[in-house]
Amino acid sequence: MELQRIQTPCPAAAGTSSRPQSIVEPPSGKGSISATITQPLGTDSTSQTISHDDGGEQQPPLTAASVPERWNQSRRNVLRFLSTNYSFIILGVNDAAYGALIPxxxxxxxxxxxxxxxxxxxxxxxxxxxxxxxxMIHMRFGQRGAAILGPSAHLLAYIVIAVHPPYPVLVVAFIAAGFGNGIADAAWNAWIGAMVNANELLGFLHGFYGLGAMLSPLIATTLITKANWQWFEFYYLVVGAAFLELVFMAASFWNATGAEYRETHQRTAAVGDGRQLAPEGQKDVKKIERFFTKLIGRGRTAEAIRSKVTWLCSVFLIAYVGIEVALGGWIVTFMINIRHGSPFASGMVSTGFWAGITVGRVILGFVTPRLFRSEKQAVAAYLIASVALELLFWLVPQFHVSAVMVSLLGFFLGPMFPAAIVVATKLLPKHIHVSAIGFAAALGASGACILPFAVGAIAQVKGVWVMQPIVLAILVVAFGIWLCLPSLSKKKH
Structure with a gap:
């Protein structure tokens, strides 16, 4: 059969060389088709061969990242975006309740x-x-699986907590709450972080987290100190909120099946700063790769773990989330024992901290892409401001000064988590977003678990004042880690 060769010029992208696109195809009829497509991608070219005979199978293509979604491109997307915001309110309620209830x-x-x-x-x-x-949940069940499993884990945990079981059972119940938070963190950060205007949208998403975190200590403290509720009665309200989360999420994402997810998340080529982020020749990366290949195979999670960006974002989130939860978890105890405030006033300081985080995420989410050249530059500036405010919070021993400083500290801490997610989604290929962000969120959660636990253990011996130097030191460490991330200019993306 005679074949016809067609040469089509491929326009050069900015900063790339122009390469011809060569397609070999038959003029008509059935038969064996062999096509070789070569096209520029970033600073390198991707060469791919697709062949199929009659009755044969076609291999899934290696594609560049698809066109980003918009949150309002359809009524379905709007409902999904609103339901994820509500889900993050529950995450905030969960995380901030600790601090108000510890005493x-x-x-x-x-x-x-x-x-x-x-x-x-x-x-x-x-x-x-x-x-x-x-x-695995996304590949098998799609976003529908995450939308059902996450809220179900929340609901189970809060029902157990509401019956005020023996303390060991209470500790186990919080494992289920952590699983629900981890599922939601990975799924909805990855989905929204890849959208158009991701900075602003993640600012809203995490602003709703802050809203839940602000309302949680406010409601709990008011009900316990003013209405004489028991601590566990607060969870009656949380059970109802978690049930609504399950209903809203399941209804919104019911059609987001595993088949749809697999189709839209084919393996994509990395489009970061034009260089390989985790060179195979590095010995430390090879050791990590071998370990996790044995543990979880050669799937997308293992691929995400091999990336240097995944590890840098993960360690940064360990520090950041640890600071956030350590402050939110121990601030009430600190203000009662060290600043000698009343239980109600000290509970309101916790509310002020989470209110600062909420406002910071919404306002600075809009400021970041407009005032700074990149997320990296913006977060560096916010970290410097946070260090200065933490010093004032520590060194000025006045209740009202501390209350103001901790609220401002929350304001500048607020946008850091969304910014880290935006950086990760820009530097990593789309098909590993859920795996990479899920891994980073899990390690970030280890900071939320380990650092507050460490503060409590040391406070048992030295006093709760040790929270201050610990938080200051971790802020400095977070600044150093952030500077290690690859640069990503606003102009490039």
Whole structure:
């Protein structure tokens, strides 16, 4: 059969060389078709051969990242975006409840700072489990699986907590809550982080997390101190909120099946800064690769773990989330014991901290892409401001000054998590977004578990004032880690 060769010029992208696109095809009729397509991608070219005979199978293509979604491109997307925002309210309620309830848990269970700190540590098991299963859940069940499993884990945990079981059972219940948070963190950060205007949208998403975190200590403190509720009665309300989360999420994502997810998340080529982020020749990367290949195989999770960007974002989130939850978890105890505030006023300081995070995520989410050249530059500036505010919070021993400083500290801490997610989605290929962000969120959760636990354990011996130097030191470490991320200019993306 005679074949016809067609040469089509491929326009050069900015910063790339122009290469011809060569397609070999028959003029008509059936038969064996062989096509070789060569096209530029970033600074390199991707060569791919697709062949199929009559009755043969076609291999899934290696594609560049697809056109980003818009949150309002359809009514379905709007409903999904709103439901994920509500889900993040529940995440915020979960994480901020610890701080407001710790003094009452200590009294109810008659345990020390160290033992009570186990409720910070146990969710780590749930987060790690979610990190290792997130990609499997998406590939098999799609976003519908995440939309059902995450809220179901929340609902189970809060029902157990609401019946105020023995303390060891309470600790186990928080494992389920951690699993629910881990599923939601990975799924919805990856989905929204790849959208158009990701900075602003993630600012809203995490702003709703902050809203839940602000309302949680406010409602819990008011009900316990003013209405004489028991601490566990607060969870009656949380059970109802988690049930609504399950209904909203399942309804919104019911059609987001595994088949749809597999189709839209084919393996994509990395489009970062034009260089390989985790060179195969590096010995440390090879060791990590071999370990996780044995543990979880050669799937997308293993591919995500081999990336240097995944590890840098993960370690940064360990530090960041650890700071956030350590402050939110121990601020009430600190203000009562060190600043000598009343239980109600000290509870309001916790509300102010989470309110600062909420406002910061919304406002600075819009400021970041407009005022700074890149997310890297913006977060570096916010970290410097946070260090200065933490010093004032520590060194000025006045209740009202501390309350103002911790609220401002929350304001500048607020946009850092969304910014890290945006950087990860820009530097990593789309098909490993869920795996990479799930892994980073799980390690970030380890900071939320380990650092508050460490503060509690040390406070048992030295006093709760040790929170301040620990938080200051971790802020400095986070700044150093952030500077190690590859540069990513606003102009390039």
């Amino acid at each position: 009452y848990l200590e009294t109810y269970y008659q345990v020390s700072y160290t033992v009570i700190s186990l409720i910070f540590l146990s969710p780590l098991v749930g987060y790690v489990t979610s990190a290792l299963t997130n990609n």
